[in-house]
Amino acid sequence: MNILILEDEIPAYQKLINYMNDVFEEEFTHDIARSNSDGKKFLQENTYDFILSDIQLLDGISFDLFDEVTINCPIIFCSAHDEYLFKAFNTNGIAYILKPYSKSDFNKAIEKYQSLFNQGNYNQLNSDTISNLKSALKEENTSFKKRFVIKKNTGIQLLNVTDISLIEASGDFCIATDKEGKRHTISQNLGSLFQQLNPTKFFKINRSEIISIDYIENIENHFKNRLLITVTGTKEKPMTSSSTTADFRKWLEQ
Template identity: 35%
Template structure:
């Protein structure tokens, strides 16, 4: 059985692959892709896929914007935290879903359902359902992250997004910093996946390695010909916009 995983959170993809290795040891995971553009490219190549596990909101938008263009020819099990309306739409069309967070037993149930019905009446997403779901998602107001759960050696810690001054990627990993210079490991995320989950009115990616909070900016100064030096509350080192981001950043601070 060839399986494709569509998921933009590293820990969620790893969790799924780990459970699949226990439940379906002979399954072949064709790949793990995390953005709308990657989904389009993969589906366009017409791989032999037996089953897709897919999150709904991934990097670049909703996965249905890719599925409308390249409808999957195989069943999909959605791994989602979305609202009851969409879950009802899935159920009424015989499509399985896993409501996050899910465990091994719940995944096993979904796979049993897939095996039970797939050989006789394989279920795929028809064009009318794709259109309905995509329209529904476009009409909804996007909800951005308000807090993160940070894993610590002795347990978990909650971090409110409003208290984050800076997200920074360095050689040791990705970290969040608050205005007291405390730092929090964000190793389950990529900077791109974080960017998609943060309110763009408050957070801006100023270069390849840093996302800043507009409410934490204390001073902006010119730096050379086409860069800006940004000082943030509680952060001793300044940040620099990349040259190609500077014009967009100027527009952002004026419009926010």
């Protein structure tokens, strides 16, 4: 069995490999592409039993790749996009795993793929399906979180997303720092909160911190391929992890 993985995040790629090693009894080979351009080369030169694909790659959305290259095998999408895309995938009978996913979620997606494919009910991607998925993605991208309701001792306050400079994980909650340096507790974990933010405005620089591009004041090189970032509203300088630095640089230039 030969598999193509389209995933720009290395930790997510490693997670998929670990799950596949546990799920598949037979041996498998795979290729990894972090961009549409690399994925196109692999698809032109190889054949695959199925594809595991994120939606957002380093150079654009994978839908553009599937619109350009004819795909003759099933695709399982793995993405943080929710609501509109989730409905669109289900409507078109396409297996979909919502990030952050568990091993159980992965197993269910594989079972769905096997069931649909074995019964001959798997719908291959065509131009109409891709167009529907792009429309769903566009609709979802217009519905990012605009404000958070913050409960405080003095009552309920509204925190506009445009005023947030830094978000830090704090157990099952998050602490959001605004441009004035005030800190606000949000009753959500970092992963859930990040999915609601516009990815062109916010970047998860490490496992526990998200920053806003609108409040980056300065960036310094640091050891082990890391970057120290001066952010409006906080004296502490958040730091990229070595695994996110390259993607962070590309995000800054988009």
